Amino acid sequence: MVEVKHPLAGLQTPFTRQDALQPVDAVGTLPSMTTPPEIARKVRQLDNDVQAIYEMLAGISATQQRQGNRLEEIAVGQTDLAAAQTDLAAAQAEHGTKLDVILELLRGGPPADGR
DSSP, X not given: OOOOOOTTTTOOOSOOHHHHHSOOOTTSOOTTOOOOHHHHHHHHHXXXXXXXXXXXXXXXXXXXXXXXXXXHXXXXXXXXXXXXXXXXXXXXXXXXXXXXXXXXXXXXXXXXXXX
């Protein structure tokens, strides 16, 4: 079993109850509040991780957009092919009918359509 450790586990917070009782200065920070370098490093790393995730999501979104556009192009192509196939089937049926008439004439009988 893998043990997952929280990134800030084991760090001591510099903020104490005594700090909470001290007045806040003009910019809204506590006078004695400092950030240990390790916490600052963790925060920067987490911020970098978030930024990297957003960059990956942007890349995924762009890829999905390109794929969506391509799927639309393929759908239009399939519609065009289906229409062409319908036209070919109609022409083939017409040719079959004409061929039947020609075969009847060659066999010496009257044409099937009575002409």
